Amino acid sequence: xxxxxxxxxxxxxxxxxxxxxxxxxxxxxxxxxxxxxxxxxxxxxxxxxxxxxxxxxxxxxxxxxxxxxxxxxxxxxxxxxxxxxxxxxxxxxxxxxxxxxxxxxxxxxxxxx
Numbered sequence: 001x002x003x004x005x006x007x008x009x010x011x012x013x014x015x016x017x018x019x020x021x022x023x024x025x026x027x028x029x030x031x032x033x034x035x036x037x038x039x040x041x042x043x044x045x046x047x048x049x050x051x052x053x054x055x056x057x058x059x060x061x062x063x064x065x066x067x068x069x070x071x072x073x074x075x076x077x078x079x080x081x082x083x084x085x086x087x088x089x090x091x092x093x094x095x096x097x098x099x100x101x102x103x104x105x106x107x108x109x110x111x112x113x
Contacts, residue, residue, distance in 0.1 A: 002110070006065065006066035009064050010065060028065060036058065039051060051076065062096075
C-alpha cells in the first residue's frame with residue numbers, strides 16, 4: 001500500500017475522513033489516466049496547447065497524491081506553454097506516465113475500485 005503514491009496530504013485535506021479520501025482516490029482514477037493519455041497524444045503530435053492544458057490540469061492531483069514526478073510534469077507543461085520547439089521532453093513525459101500508471105494500479109487495488 002502507498003508505494004507509488006502517498007496519502008499524507010490527501011488525509012490532511014480530508015481531515016482523516018476515509019470516505020472522503022476514497023472519493024479523492026476515485027476522482028484521481030477518473031481524471032488523471034484520461035489526462036495522461038491526452039498529454040501523451042499532445043506531446044506526440046507536438047500539440048503544445050493541449051500538452052500545456054493537460055499537464056496543467058494534472059498538476060494539483062499529482063502533487064496532492066505525491067507521485068514524485070511534479071517537477072517532470074512541470075517540464076512537460078512548460079514545453080507546451082512556451083512552445084519549446086526542438087526540445088525533447090519525452091524522458092520527463094515517460095516518468096510522468098509511468099508514475100500515473102503505477103499509482104492508478106495501486107489505488108485501484110488499495111481502495112478496491
